[in-house]
Each structure stands twice: as structure tokens, then as C-alpha cells.
Amino acid sequence: MNKIALLAVVSILSGCAATGENLQSNVYRAGQVNTAQAARSIKIITVLPAKIEVDNSKQKNQAQVGGAILGALAGGLGGGFGGLGGLGTTATTIAGGAAGAAAGSMVSDKVLVEGVSIAYSENGKMFTSAQVGRACEYHQGAAIIISTSPTETRIQPNASCPAEK
Secondary structure, eight states, X not given: OOHHHHHHXXXXXXXXXXXXXXXXXXXXXXXXXXXXXXXEEEEEEEEEEEEEEEEOHHHHHHHHHHHHHHHHHHHHHHHHHTTOOHHHHHHHHXXXXXXXXXXXXXXXXXXXXXXXXXXXXXXXXXXEEEEESOGGGOXXXXXXXXXXXXXXXXXXXXXXXXXXX
16 A cells, blocks of 8 residues: 555544544433423532543444545555556455555544543532533532433533633
């Protein structure tokens, strides 16, 4: 595989990581909009940095397909320019596609994203909840927790991060 094809595959792979933004506490699915959800007042005691493991299998599959296509194109072009033609071009196209798909396989099916572990008190009891987000979005004091299901807690950000320059 030539250097241009390799650079193209590497550039595709470097952009293939789930951000976890869809898991943030202030992101809602369409079915949750305009519906009543149980909310309670809590007191945040501490906010600690955390890493949250999120599914990256969709991005991995996209990297494999994209890598195979780019590899096949590069292999086909390389074989055509090499003057082999016919069977040689087919072989280099197949080899390029396989190499590109293999490169796409290097993308992990799990990635770590920025998160927080929030310790809070409610009705005299202490709890913790991990949330995808940044520590600057939360501070000690009053906050709202929303329960969208019996097992899900969404602590709403009670602070805002400084504007990025």
C-alpha cells in the first residue's frame, strides 16, 4: 500500500472514537421530551474526576469499512500504475482492501470519555452517581436529580464551564 493510502487510512482511524456526548445527563432521547419525569432536590457533596467506558463498536465498524474501501482504491490504483493490469491489479486491490480493513480493526470497540463521580446526599443518606461530563459543570450545593427509569439517575449540571477561547 502506498504512503498516500496509508495516510488516508490513518486519518480516518484517528477520527473514529465515540465521544459519549449522548450519555450526558442533560441529553434526552426523543421519547423523553415533553414527558413528566420524577425530579428531586439533592445536595452535591463532592465532584471527583472519572473516566467512563462507552461503546465504540459503531465507529470501529465504520473504520473497518472505510479502511477497506480506501485500501482497495489505493491497491487498485497502485496495481494500475504498476503496469501489471488484469490479475495483478485485482490482487493489489484485494490486498489493499484487506490491509485497510485490518487497519480499521485497530480501532477499539470501547473508549474512555471524561466523566465525574458525584457524591450527594438525599434524605439524610449519601449516594454516588457517575455521569458523563466535565467537573466544571458541577459544584457543591443544591442540584436536581432526574429519574428517567427506576435504575437511571441524571444529575443535572448546576454550574457552567468557562467559555473556550
